[in-house]
Amino acid sequence: MSSTFWLTLYVLAWPVLVAGTLTYIVRAFTRDAKEAKKEGRSII
Numbered sequence: 001m002s003s004t005f006w007l008t009l010y011v012l013a014w015p016v017l018v019a020g021t022l023t024y025i026v027r028a029f030t031r032d033a034k035e036a037k038k039e040g041r042s043i044i
Contacts, residue, residue, distance in 0.1 A: 036043040 033043050
């Protein structure tokens with residue numbers, strides 16, 4: 001396969017990795033915020 005194919009695949013993989021990481025962080029933060037609210041404490 002040509003190097004153009006691999007370069008394109010590499011460039012297109014970054015947004016997928018970033019979106020997955022951001023989704024994981026947001027979900028964890030939301031879960032912690034809900035738990036803190038339920039316990040009546042500040043998340044900070």
